[in-house]
Amino acid sequence: MVSEMIDYVAAAVGIVLVFVAAVFFFNGMVTNGVAYATIRNQALQAQSLFDYILLTTGSPANWGTSYQTPSAFGLAAPYSQPYTLSAFSVNRLIKPFIQTIGNTNYYVENTTGTLVIVPKNYYVNYTYVKQILNITGKFEFQITIQPLLSVRVIPLNSPRSFNVLVNSYSGVPMEYASVTGILIFPQKTNPNSPSEILTFSNTTSANQQGSAKLVFSNAPTNMNVGYYVLVTVNAGGLTGKGYYTNINPSQTLAYVALYPNQVNITQHCAVQNSPPCGVDVFNATLLIPNGASGYSLKQLVCSSNSINAGQGQGNTKKYATCNFQLIDGFIAIAIQQVGNSQINSDPQILLVPLGLNQVGGAVVYGANPKGSVAAFTLSRVVQIGGVSYAVNVVYWSDYGPVYGG
Amino acid sequence: MPDVVIGNVILTAALAIALLLFVSAASGLATLYTIRIRNSLITSEASNVAQIIQQVYLVVNSSQLPSDTKFVVKTLGLPNALDGYPYKIVLNAKYLCSFPSNKETRVILTVNISLIGTIGYASSNVILGSNFALYNFTGANSPYTVKCGTNTHTVPVAVTSSVYLVVYKCPSSSSVPTCSANPNRVVISLAS
Numbered sequence A: 001m002v003s004e005m006i007d008y009v010a011a012a013v014g015i016v017l018v019f020v021a022a023v024f025f026f027n028g029m030v031t032n033g034v035a036y037a038t039i040r041n042q043a044l045q046a047q048s049l050f051d052y053i054l055l056t057t058g059s060p061a062n063w064g065t066s067y068q069t070p071s072a073f074g075l076a077a078p079y080s081q082p083y084t085l086s087a088f089s090v091n092r093l094i095k096p097f098i099q100t101i102g103n104t105n106y107y108v109e110n111t112t113g114t115l116v117i118v119p120k121n122y123y124v125n126y127t128y129v130k131q132i133l134n135i136t137g138k139f140e141f142q143i144t145i146q147p148l149l150s151v152r153v154i155p156l157n158s159p160r161s162f163n164v165l166v167n168s169y170s171g172v173p174m175e176y177a178s179v180t181g182i183l184i185f186p187q188k189t190n191p192n193s194p195s196e197i198l199t200f201s202n203t204t205s206a207n208q209q210g211s212a213k214l215v216f217s218n219a220p221t222n223m224n225v226g227y228y229v230l231v232t233v234n235a236g237g238l239t240g241k242g243y244y245t246n247i248n249p250s251q252t253l254a255y256v257a258l259y260p261n262q263v264n265i266t267q268h269c270a271v272q273n274s275p276p277c278g279v280d281v282f283n284a285t286l287l288i289p290n291g292a293s294g295y296s297l298k299q300l301v302c303s304s305n306s307i308n309a310g311q312g313q314g315n316t317k318k319y320a321t322c323n324f325q326l327i328d329g330f331i332a333i334a335i336q337q338v339g340n341s342q343i344n345s346d347p348q349i350l351l352v353p354l355g356l357n358q359v360g361g362a363v364v365y366g367a368n369p370k371g372s373v374a375a376f377t378l379s380r381v382v383q384i385g386g387v388s389y390a391v392n393v394v395y396w397s398d399y400g401p402v403y404g405g
Numbered sequence B: 001m002p003d004v005v006i007g008n009v010i011l012t013a014a015l016a017i018a019l020l021l022f023v024s025a026a027s028g029l030a031t032l033y034t035i036r037i038r039n040s041l042i043t044s045e046a047s048n049v050a051q052i053i054q055q056v057y058l059v060v061n062s063s064q065l066p067s068d069t070k071f072v073v074k075t076l077g078l079p080n081a082l083d084g085y086p087y088k089i090v091l092n093a094k095y096l097c098s099f100p101s102n103k104e105t106r107v108i109l110t111v112n113i114s115l116i117g118t119i120g121y122a123s124s125n126v127i128l129g130s131n132f133a134l135y136n137f138t139g140a141n142s143p144y145t146v147k148c149g150t151n152t153h154t155v156p157v158a159v160t161s162s163v164y165l166v167v168y169k170c171p172s173s174s175s176v177p178t179c180s181a182n183p184n185r186v187v188i189s190l191a192s
Helices: A003-056 A087-091 A126-132 B002-061
Strands: A097-101 A106-110 A115-118 A140-148 A149-155 A159-168 A178-187 A196-205 A210-215 A228-235 A238-245 A252-258 A262-267 A280-287 A295-299 A318-321 A330-338 A349-355 A365-366 A375-383 A387-397 B071-075 B086-098 B103-117 B121-129 B132-134 B152-158 B165-171 B186-192
Touching: A003 A140, A003 A375, A003 A387, A003 B002, A126 A140, A126 A365, A140 A149, A149 A228, A159 A178, A159 A228, A159 A238, A178 A330, A178 A349, A196 A280, A196 A295, A196 A330, A196 B103, A228 A365, A238 A349, A252 A330, A252 B086, A262 A280, A262 A330, A262 B165, A280 B103, A318 B121, A349 B132, A375 B132, B002 B086, B002 B103, B002 B121, B071 B103
Parallel strands: A115 A252, A149 A238, B132 B186
Antiparallel strands: A097 A106, A106 A115, A140 A365, A140 A387, A149 A159, A159 A210, A178 A196, A178 A228, A228 A238, A238 A387, A252 A262, A262 A318, A280 A295, A280 A330, A330 A349, A375 A387, B071 B165, B086 B103, B086 B152, B103 B121, B165 B186
16 A cells, blocks of 8 residues: 555656656747847847948048037948948047146047047047947947058167068968058258158068068168158058157157147147246148158148247247148147257157058947857958958847856 | 555546646647747848848948939848738838937838737837938828937838838939939838
């Protein structure tokens, strides 16, 4: 009797166990199938978002150059081929850092060693962009814009000579790349007049290791001035840019502040705590890319060609203002100290790229996907001002695991 | 002997109850599964349609399209039925505008799909440029009035396998009825 009861109980327990196991496994199968479909739909959303960002200009279409806050977000350059991005719109994704100068906080960018002050609303806030992209819920994204060719310029011991290293996006040396270098050089003509801006160019080819030697044999032998070397490389149908400067950002003579079609040049000591300071004279020039031969130079009209923030009577020109038409090139400012005590001071070039593509800069914009459970990654090759870039978008939700129920 | 009979009766009853429980639970789970799969199927279809519309819009809106192209037709390749049920598609365009100028800046296009004759509904959103417009072939040929905010423009379509997109890139002036009401817009309509 007892053994029969044990059999019955064991049979009942077995049935219950089989039942529970069947429900559990069946539920798991259902959840995984639906989760797969959910993931697929999220991937489509990521694709849709990516295409919209890369193929539309946003609104207004010139939000990159007008410094307006965009009311629709897109990075495409107006009236251009598909997958051509606006250098100016991309520039506004670079987050400036706050630097206290004197008693004031400024929003500052440092792309080429020259500190550039930008307006407070220049950077386009990520949370705001999410809102205008209609990204609701707990979805996040990150855009990475990186040059496809990495170009490093290293000065050699012999004067006027530089080594250029060209690598692919993944670090592979680009053999036999065509390399064109331009030396931007300030030439002092008169101790009390602004320096001239001279350019010297040369073209060479990289070897099998992706290394090229650039020599500017026509340049002056005395290189004890603040100068820049801009390099353009072409390899495998791709174009890349790089630069070198010997200028230490902490030793530049002036800050440059960029506004739409206007640049302000402010003497360093005008905003530091310890004036007086001497007189600086400068020459502001627009470098306009003109193809293979380099840049056309166009001198800017400024409110003054000297700045003097000292304490003496009449020394009120803390800054000068120059007007220009925003183009995808550079503003070069040749500046030097003048006066009897500064007669031997060296001039320097402050070079401000008006698009990050001019120096092969990169941008990482948005939230950080680290720690996300599942993320979608999409990549495209784009052109920014003739320079080849890879754009990666990562899109993810932070509401926890989707697979496995 | 009576104990054995009682035991058998209890076991048989337990088995019968377990069987009923199993069948009903399996049926419930299968129903749940069917609903979820169906919803996921509809969502996929809505996402596909939304994606296609966005892609076609981006192509037609680009400067690459020859200027003498009057319209572009894209078949959607939709099935006649989803999970055995007929269905309908409703497109909604919601215009979002800048403040305070109150000028339209972008469009949120929502593709809604609902099954006819059973429960099943899903929607998918894509973002488009402000020059996007919807056109209803069956509606009156009245000028397309864009209003910011909650105002939406709706195009309902009962789906057959022959549903396709007609996309116009309208110039500033045109004698084509679709474009005369929508100058300088990319006009999209579903037709069958």
